[in-house]
Amino acid sequence: MNLTRGIQNSLKKNLSLEDALPTRMPIYVxxxxxxxxxxxxxxxxxLILTGVVMALFGPTWYHFSPAGRxxxxxxxxxxxxxxxxxxxxxxxxxxMAAWRGGRWITWLVGGLAFGVGMFTGLTxxxxxxxxxxxxxxxxxxxxxxxxxxxQLFNTMNLGQVLMLHIVVLPLVICILVGYHIYQIxxxxxxxxxxxxxxxxxx
Amino acid sequence: MSERSDENLKGVPMKxxxxxxxxxxxxxxxxxxxxxxxxxxxxxxxxxxxAQDVANDQPVAFLQTSANILAGNSSIxxxxxxxxxxxxxxxxxxxxxxxxxxxxxxxxxPPEDFVIKPLxxxxxxxxxxxxxxxxxxxxxxxxxxxxxxxxxxxxxQATTDSTGKVSLPGGDYGPVEAMMNGMLALGKxxxxxxxxxxxxxxxxxxxxxxxLLFFEDDVYHSVAEKLDMLGSLWGxxxxxxxxxxxxWLWPYTFFYQIxxxxxxxxxxxxxxxxxxVVFLITLFTPFVPILxxxxxxxxxxxxxxxxxxxxxxxx
Numbered sequence: 323m324n325l326t327r328g329i330q331n332s333l334k335k336n337l338s339l340e341d342a343l344p345t346r347m348p349i350y351v352x353x354x355x356x357x358x359x360x361x362x363x364x365x366x367x368x369l370i371l372t373g374v375v376m377a378l379f380g381p382t383w384y385h386f387s388p389a390g391r392x393x394x395x396x397x398x399x400x401x402x403x404x405x406x407x408x409x410x411x412x413x414x415x416x417x418m419a420a421w422r423g424g425r426w427i428t429w430l431v432g433g434l435a436f437g438v439g440m441f442t443g444l445t446x447x448x449x450x451x452x453x454x455x456x457x458x459x460x461x462x463x464x465x466x467x468x469x470x471x472x473q474l475f476n477t478m479n480l481g482q483v484l485m486l487h488i489v490v491l492p493l494v495i496c497i498l499v500g501y502h503i504y505q506i507x508x509x510x511x512x513x514x515x516x517x518x519x520x521x522x523x524x
Numbered sequence: 525m526s527e528r529s530d531e532n533l534k535g536v537p538m539k540x541x542x543x544x545x546x547x548x549x550x551x552x553x554x555x556x557x558x559x560x561x562x563x564x565x566x567x568x569x570x571x572x573x574x575a576q577d578v579a580n581d582q583p584v585a586f587l588q589t590s591a592n593i594l595a596g597n598s599s600i601x602x603x604x605x606x607x608x609x610x611x612x613x614x615x616x617x618x619x620x621x622x623x624x625x626x627x628x629x630x631x632x633x634p635p636e637d638f639v640i641k642p643l644x645x646x647x648x649x650x651x652x653x654x655x656x657x658x659x660x661x662x663x664x665x666x667x668x669x670x671x672x673x674x675x676x677x678x679x680x681q682a683t684t685d686s687t688g689k690v691s692l693p694g695g696d697y698g699p700v701e702a703m704m705n706g707m708l709a710l711g712k713x714x715x716x717x718x719x720x721x722x723x724x725x726x727x728x729x730x731x732x733x734x735x736l737l738f739f740e741d742d743v744y745h746s747v748a749e750k751l752d753m754l755g756s757l758w759g760x761x762x763x764x765x766x767x768x769x770x771x772w773l774w775p776y777t778f779f780y781q782i783x784x785x786x787x788x789x790x791x792x793x794x795x796x797x798x799x800x801v802v803f804l805i806t807l808f809t810p811f812v813p814i815l816x817x818x819x820x821x822x823x824x825x826x827x828x829x830x831x832x833x834x835x836x837x838x839x
Contacts, residue, residue, distance in 0.1 A: 333526070334526060334527065335526055335527045335528055336526050336527075336528050337526055338525050338526040338529070340525045340526075340529075341525055341526050341529050343543055343544065344541055344543050345540065345541060345542065345543075346538040346539065346540060346541055347538065347539055347541035348533060348536045348537070348538060348539075349536075349537045349538065349539045349831075349832070349835075350536075350829055350831075350832040351541075352539075352829075352831050352832070353828045353829065353830075353831075355828045357550065360546065360547060360550045361550060361554060363547075364547075364550050364551040364554040364555075365554055365558075367551065368554060368555065368558055384569075385569065391566065391567070391569070392562060392563075392566075394567055394569075395561075395562035395565070395566050395567035396558050396559065396562045397567075398562075398567035398568075398767075399557075399558045399561040399562055399565075399567070400558050402561075402768055403554060403557065403558060405771070405772040409772065414828065416809065416818075416819060417819045417822065417824035417825055417828065418819065418825050418828055418829075419816070419819040419820065419825065421809070421810035421816075423532075426810035426811070429807075429809065429810055430807050430808070433803075433806055433807040433809075434807065436806075437803060437807075440772060440773065443770055443772065443773075444770070444773075447770060450569070451572070452568075452569050452570055452571060452572055453570040453571060453572055453573060453747070453751075453764065454568065454570065454763065454764060455572075456572055456573060456736060456744065457744060457747070457748050457753055459736055460736050460737065460740040460744060461755065464792045465792045465793075465795065465796050467603075467604075467605070467606060467614075467615075467623050467792075468614075468615035468622070468623060468790070468792035468793035468796060469622055469623075469792075469793065469796045470621075470622025470623050470624075470625050470626065471622075472605075472606050472623065473605070473606045473623075473626040473627075473629040473630075474626075476630070476731070476733060478731065478732055478733040478736045478737070479730060479731040479732070479733065480730050480731070480732055481730025481731065482730070482731075484730075508526070508528060508529075509528070509532065510528075510529050510532040510533050513536070514825065514829040514832045514833065515819070515820060515825050515829075517833060
């Protein structure tokens, strides 16, 4: 079995260069609703870029440096844009019933990315090393402990929280988002809900 | 295009498109938006609440916290896993208490770990504490509680002068007053957090559990109340000041506002269970009856694809 030929055949069947980087799009892809996913992706790129800068200078840099403060602010507002984008993306895809035609796994993977994103957001608040971190760490521990995962994830262990926030969780999000985008490009944009079928059901 | 796309898009009219161009435009707009928001609004950074600040600014609250911990009145005293063996206090749902599965992994004895051990360290540089500690540890449990009860009652009538010195009415406090003054001095020195955070890898330490748990009861709650951050005020989804917080957690914090979760001792576990079910429903929406029909009933899709429907009446 030639693995290289196998991958070639899989790409030929599922994802050509034109699918990955399209120069043509179905004419029904013509709405602001399609922008929310792109906005989310752009905010994610911003989060990674600003996060890398903050990682280079360390977790307390932004408290005492104007430049650090500014990069932290960009990280903070990118989070706001990211969640606004992803929630609007999910709402619009819901109302488009975008899971049709076997795309339910795309919906599921996107939902998982949203869930991991929320947990990443929590670890971000816990990593700020300010009052918010103090308060949220002591408050959030109760839910973690009640759920029986406090033994594995201690909100008051900054080392664990920070490593999760800057390494593990971003990696998981990037894998999920990468696969989500692969699924989207592989399956082509979902077609509009057929109007005549709708009428015949009434 | 791939064989799959050829099949999916068979007969679908296509238009010219430039993915990279669109991506760069949206990224540019997002970048500018984030930069403008950062310049105009900056970001929240409310300073930490340090033991030193509490000792200097609220010495009576500091002493009450320390004495209550020593008397066994802290919320961690009988918390259950992962801190104590009080498994009966672990939150449960229909008799199942997930916290008991892995049990105690971070054992904490609040009087010992939060007061006695820090005082033993302080005694090395302040030998005056040594005799008070010895007297306290040699006394019976009943005697210790009597001293602490008298001391805590006296704190309600304590006066503080302009230098921050706390004066108590006369009473039988045994060695407790000297011990608590030792704790206050430790707090004022700025060394309390260091004395609380034990690490076998000193000088390295990344786990601040003990220092955070020390003030988590009344002191943190009074700060949070002033900042509208209490759980009853939507808690961790709020941010200090006028900044947007983790508003995406509103569905989660919402369940803390309604009965029975807002008053149940198992409220956290109940909310976690509910939100887990909500999340699973979200993930499997395509297969949830009624929910997966809503888009076809509400017909927002007609607005999203309005051009398509206008130009392709037959659908």
